[in-house]
Amino acid sequence: xxxxxxxxxxxxxxxxxxxxxxxxxxxxxxxxxxxxxxxxxxxxxxxxxxxxxxxxxxxxxxxxxxxxxxxxxxxxxxxxxxxxxxxxxxxxxxxxxxxxxxxxxxxxxxxxxxxxxxxxxxxxxxxxxxxxxxxxxxxxxxxxxxxxxxxxxx
Amino acid sequence: xxxxxxxxxxxxxxxxxxxxxxxxxxxxxxxxxxxxxxxxxxxxxxxxxxxxxxxxxxxxxxxxxxxxxxxxxxxxxxxxxxxxxxxxxxxxxxxxxxxxxxxxxxxxxxxxxxxxxxxxxxxxxxxxxxxxxxxxxxxxxxxxxxxxxxxxxx
DNA sequence: TTAATTTAGTTTCATATGTAACTTATTGCA
DNA sequence: TGCAATAAGTTACATATGAAACTAAATTAA
Numbered sequence: 001x002x003x004x005x006x007x008x009x010x011x012x013x014x015x016x017x018x019x020x021x022x023x024x025x026x027x028x029x030x031x032x033x034x035x036x037x038x039x040x041x042x043x044x045x046x047x048x049x050x051x052x053x054x055x056x057x058x059x060x061x062x063x064x065x066x067x068x069x070x071x072x073x074x075x076x077x078x079x080x081x082x083x084x085x086x087x088x089x090x091x092x093x094x095x096x097x098x099x100x101x102x103x104x105x106x107x108x109x110x111x112x113x114x115x116x117x118x119x120x121x122x123x124x125x126x127x128x129x130x131x132x133x134x135x136x137x138x139x140x141x142x143x144x145x146x147x148x149x150x151x152x153x154x
Numbered sequence: 155x156x157x158x159x160x161x162x163x164x165x166x167x168x169x170x171x172x173x174x175x176x177x178x179x180x181x182x183x184x185x186x187x188x189x190x191x192x193x194x195x196x197x198x199x200x201x202x203x204x205x206x207x208x209x210x211x212x213x214x215x216x217x218x219x220x221x222x223x224x225x226x227x228x229x230x231x232x233x234x235x236x237x238x239x240x241x242x243x244x245x246x247x248x249x250x251x252x253x254x255x256x257x258x259x260x261x262x263x264x265x266x267x268x269x270x271x272x273x274x275x276x277x278x279x280x281x282x283x284x285x286x287x288x289x290x291x292x293x294x295x296x297x298x299x300x301x302x303x304x305x306x307x308x
Numbered sequence: 309t310t311a312a313t314t315t316a317g318t319t320t321c322a323t324a325t326g327t328a329a330c331t332t333a334t335t336g337c338a
Numbered sequence: 339t340g341c342a343a344t345a346a347g348t349t350a351c352a353t354a355t356g357a358a359a360c361t362a363a364a365t366t367a368a
Contacts, residue, residue, distance in 0.1 A: 005264045007199050007216070011271050011286075012176045017217045018294050019173035022166045037324085045161050056346060062161070063171045067326070070347055092333045092346045110159045117165050123296050124289065131285035132165075132293075135278065139286075140172050142277050191354085210316060221356065224318055246316045246363045314365070325354070335344070 022120070029112045034105055035079070039064060039072040041109065044081065044098060048106040051097040054087065058096065081105060176274070183266045188259055189233070193218060193226040195263065198235065198252060202260040205251040208241065212250065235259060 007013050023038065030036045036044070042062045047053060053061070059069045073096065076082040081102035087093035098106055121129055161167050177192065184190045190198070196216045201207060207215070213223045227250065230236040235256035241247035252260055275283055 003261070003264050003268070004203055005199055005267060007196070007203060010267070011275060011290075012173075012180055012267075013196075014290050014294065015169070015173040016177050018290060019166075019169040020217070023170050026166050039324095042161070042167075045159055049158055049161060054346075063174070065326070066347070067349090068324095070349090071325090074348085090334070090346085094347080107157070110157050113159060113164070113166075114157070120293070120296060121165065124292060128285075128289050128292065131282075132289045135282050135286045135289070136165075136168050136172060138278060138282065139274070140168065142274060193354095208316075219356070220317070221319090222354095224316095225355090228318085244316085244364070248317080310368085312365100312367080314363100316363080317361085319360070320358085322357090323355080326352090328349105328351085330349070331347085333344105333346080336342085338339100338341085 026113060026116055029116060030109050034109060039068045040076055043069060043072045043076060044102060044106055047096055047098050052095050054093045054095065180267060180270055183270060184263050188263060193222045194230055197223060197226045197230060198256060198260055201250055201252050206249050208247045
């Protein structure tokens with residue numbers, strides 16, 4: 001046998017395991033209690049940050065694909081958590097924002113999410129946190145440039 | 155509105171986006187060319203590292219759930235890429251290893267994966283690499299307790 | 309022993325997700 | 339203008355995934 005891959009040391013694998021575990025933990029904070037799926041929460045989070053985006057803009061900013069956004073928007077609309085208007089200058093485009101009900105949910109979920117993140121990083125030293133931030137940014141930057149042609153850059 | 159969450163700065167979100175992008179890029183290296191799904195590749199990778207594991211041991215080591223392992227093993231068997239025996243001391247347990255054909259595939263995929271990782275981290279300074287390694291290890295060790303309201307601990 | 313319990317692994321079923329095809333609106337350009 | 343090409347979003351279809359039920363084997367306890 002020529003070469004062996006040590007999965008436990010393989011960066012993409014380590015990242016994937018860590019990220020999936022964290023995502024699942026956070027999802028637990030809102031899925032049951034607020035009947036929110038992860039894509040729904042992402043859409044709400046981005047609209048809570050900046051209102052009036054179109055579905056496409058939401059997709060760009062959340063790294064979701066447009067079908068996922070479309071579905072999340074549909075279910076959020078059905079739950080009365082979003083307002084949707086048609087853009088006056090382009091009738092294909094929607095203009096999305098959190099409804100009153102949506103804002104109430106948002107205001108309840110944000111502290112849970114922030115609290116989780118705080119408890120995650122409080123065990124890292126300030127230097128570790130800084131290093132994490134720097135390295136994540138660099139990798140994200142690299143990753144974008146490394147994107148294979150034919151892959152959806154989203 | 156009291157509090158706003160900046161998604162772009164939120165650690166779990168950043169990790170998730172980065173990890174998904176990397177995973178998809180790597181999957182592209184083997185999915186089409188070798189007709190391998192990601193769970194199948196994980197099973198092969200762990201068996202290439204250590205032969206003779208049971209399905210349960212594969213699940214533990216790869217952070218996959220047992221259903222995913224069962225399905226990946228079934229399809230790898232169908233493709234003739236695994237050998238499966240029954241453990242002599244416990245006839246419920248299987249003893250899995252890469253077949254000749256499986257080893258051939260493994261030997262071809264490993265360099266592609268290693269090469270991808272190398273290209274990813276070659277753009278980080280040695281210090282950044284070290285920092286990444288340290289911080290990933292620390293984060294992976296941290297286990298956050300998420301008390302879900304209305305649920306009792308078993 | 310043998311009946312109850314636990315464990316390894318598989319199957320079933322309901323849901324989630326991605327790709328491609330589609331619909332409608334806009335734009336580019338002859 | 340008017341017609342082809344493009345863009346925003348949705349729908350359809352096929353596949354992936356996870357939870358729970360299930361099967362068979364091993365273990366425990368009576």
